[in-house]
Amino acid sequence: xxxxxxxxxxxxxxxxxxxxxxxxxxxxxxxxxxxxxxxxxxxxxxxxxxxxxxxxxxxxxxxxxxxxxxxxxxxxxxxxxxxxxxxxxxxxxxxxxxxxxxxxxxxxxxxxxxxxxxxxxxxxxxxxxxxxxxxxxxxxxxxxxxxxxxxxxxxxxxxxxxxxxxxxxxxxxxxxxxxxxxxxxxxxxxxxxxxxxxxxxxxxxxxx
Amino acid sequence: xxxxxxxxxxxxxxxxxxxxxxxxxxxxxxxxxxxxxxxxxxxxxxxxxxxxxxxxxxxxxxxxxxxxxxxxxxxxxxxxxxxxxxxxxxxxxxxxxxxxxxxxxxxxxxxxxxxxxxxxxxxxxxxxxxxxxxxxxxxxxxxxxxxxxxxxxxxxxxxxxxxxxxxxxxxxxxxxxxxxxxxxxxxxxxxxxxxxxxxxxxxxxxxx
DNA sequence: AAAAAAGTGAACTGGACAGTTTATATTCAA
DNA sequence: TTGAATATAAACTGTCCAGTTCACTTTTTT
Numbered sequence: 001x002x003x004x005x006x007x008x009x010x011x012x013x014x015x016x017x018x019x020x021x022x023x024x025x026x027x028x029x030x031x032x033x034x035x036x037x038x039x040x041x042x043x044x045x046x047x048x049x050x051x052x053x054x055x056x057x058x059x060x061x062x063x064x065x066x067x068x069x070x071x072x073x074x075x076x077x078x079x080x081x082x083x084x085x086x087x088x089x090x091x092x093x094x095x096x097x098x099x100x101x102x103x104x105x106x107x108x109x110x111x112x113x114x115x116x117x118x119x120x121x122x123x124x125x126x127x128x129x130x131x132x133x134x135x136x137x138x139x140x141x142x143x144x145x146x147x148x149x150x151x152x153x154x155x156x157x158x159x160x161x162x163x164x165x166x167x168x169x170x171x172x173x174x175x176x177x178x179x180x181x182x183x184x185x186x187x188x189x190x191x192x193x194x195x196x197x198x199x200x201x202x203x204x205x206x207x208x
Numbered sequence: 209x210x211x212x213x214x215x216x217x218x219x220x221x222x223x224x225x226x227x228x229x230x231x232x233x234x235x236x237x238x239x240x241x242x243x244x245x246x247x248x249x250x251x252x253x254x255x256x257x258x259x260x261x262x263x264x265x266x267x268x269x270x271x272x273x274x275x276x277x278x279x280x281x282x283x284x285x286x287x288x289x290x291x292x293x294x295x296x297x298x299x300x301x302x303x304x305x306x307x308x309x310x311x312x313x314x315x316x317x318x319x320x321x322x323x324x325x326x327x328x329x330x331x332x333x334x335x336x337x338x339x340x341x342x343x344x345x346x347x348x349x350x351x352x353x354x355x356x357x358x359x360x361x362x363x364x365x366x367x368x369x370x371x372x373x374x375x376x377x378x379x380x381x382x383x384x385x386x387x388x389x390x391x392x393x394x395x396x397x398x399x400x401x402x403x404x405x406x407x408x409x410x411x412x413x414x415x416x
Numbered sequence: 417a418a419a420a421a422a423g424t425g426a427a428c429t430g431g432a433c434a435g436t437t438t439a440t441a442t443t444c445a446a
Numbered sequence: 447t448t449g450a451a452t453a454t455a456a457a458c459t460g461t462c463c464a465g466t467t468c469a470c471t472t473t474t475t476t
Contacts, residue, residue, distance in 0.1 A: 012423080012474090013422085029325060029326075032325075034462080034464085035463075035464060044423080045423060045424045046424090046425085046464095046465085047423075047425085047467085047468095050464095050466080054465095055465080056464070056465090109321075110325065112385070113317075113321045113384055113385070114237075114318065114321060114322020114323070115322070116318065116384065117237060117240075117386065118240070123385030123386055123387055126385065127385055135378075157378075158398070158402045159402075161378030161399075162403070162406060165373040165374060165377050169366060169373050170343075170365075170366070170369030170373075174335070176321055177321070177331030177335055178324055178325070178328055179331060179332060190363075190366070191366065194363065194367075197410060198370060198406055198407070198409075198410040201406075201410040202406040202409040219453075220444095220453080221453075242432080242433060242434085243435080244433075253455065254435080254436095254454090254455090255437085255453075255455085256452080256453055258434095258435065258436080263435080264435090
């Protein structure tokens with residue numbers, strides 16, 4: 001049997017629609033984006049768009065889901081399986097932080113936060129596919145460190161919540177509000193180094 | 209001279225308008241709130257509202273400014289001038305965190321983040337009257353601790369950014385997205401205790 | 417090449433909503 | 447008590463935009 005992608009009943013222009021929607025939503029937010037803008041951007045007729053997505057809300061949900069997945073994929077990958085805890089944390093932090101501060105990362109954050117009242121599902125979708133995955137991976141990494149006798153942590157969930165917050169220190173909110181431009185690599189490194197320092201000072205097992 | 213409040217040219221119902229607007233904006237956000245809802249809530253005619261505020265955007269800006277001021281007032285007050293650094297930090301953290309997690313605090317956060325693209329001024333207004341003041345006060349407190357030989361901090365700005373982030377650990381984002389209900393006092397205390405532990409472990413001067 | 421599937425474009429509907437206008441009423445200060 | 451300031455109700459304007467419809471074209475399948 002040939003099994004020609006039995007995925008969904010995409011028409012030929014499905015991807016064009018998603019790409020156009022992605023671009024316009026990311027630029028203008030949910031309310032700011034008009035369906036007419038999207039079809040223009042996508043190079044597709046309005047009827048076609050509505051044949052795929054019964055309404056604007058579902059289209060947005062689909063776009064947001066895709067963005068969220070790419071977020072977590074980019075941002076976490078597997079934590080370097082290095083033996084050096086500090087190095088592994090630093091590496092992970094860099095990936096995470098650069099995503100937090102990227103245009104796409106910030107815009108997703110703004111839209112999700114702004115719309116989470118109107119669409120409760122979207123908040124969950126985002127959380128599960130982004131922050132929750134980071135938390136899980138970090139948790140597992142820290143547990144490994146504890147088992148190996150390198151770390152000493154009573155409340156691993158708390159610790160796994162603290163680390164990403166430390167990586168945002170100051171920068172993230174300012175960026176989200178549009179109060180400063182993209183930090184230089186040096187600035188990011190300074191914040192990350194500070195985060196790792198604080199974190200390990202508390203949780204690294206005292207060298208006997 | 210009698211100097212009868214030379215403040216602004218408030219009419220009799222100015223406060224009703226602000227109160228109604230506050231209630232509706234906080235409930236429905238900027239786009240979600242219709243001016244008709246607001247005048248109904250305020251018990252005032254549309255023409256009256258428009259005689260005070262030439263458009264919806266300025267009304268919202270005014271409401272947001274007031275909310276932001278009350279935020280910082282509630283949330284920081286003066287840091288307890290206690291000699292015990294740990295105690296002072298814990299107290300400040302409690303005030304801060306309870307505001308972050310309050311309905312008003314969360315809703316202000318959502319709206320500001322969601323609208324910061326459309327109204328750049330609002331982001332700055334919010335930041336200056338809230339987070340920036342927290343930062344400044346914390347900075348000053350930490351400097352005092354350093355001067356008194358109780359703390360050892362190379363980068364005070366970074367440290368003053370880290371502490372509030374630590375206080376959010378995990379809880380804040382979930383609350384903003386509506387993924388959990390208000391944490392119990394015990395949960396908040398656990399997060400705060402963790403934050404203070406991590407923070408002081410790194411920055412408290414080693415007892416000789 | 418014929419039939420089926422997918423897409424087009426342009427006009428249209430209906431509702432929501434910001435902001436205006438007007439003729440009238442209430443309040444308050446002198 | 448009178449006149450100026452303030453407020454009111456309600457209808458109205460204009461715009462924006464989501465979603466629909468339809469007669470027609472293009473692409474794909476067989």
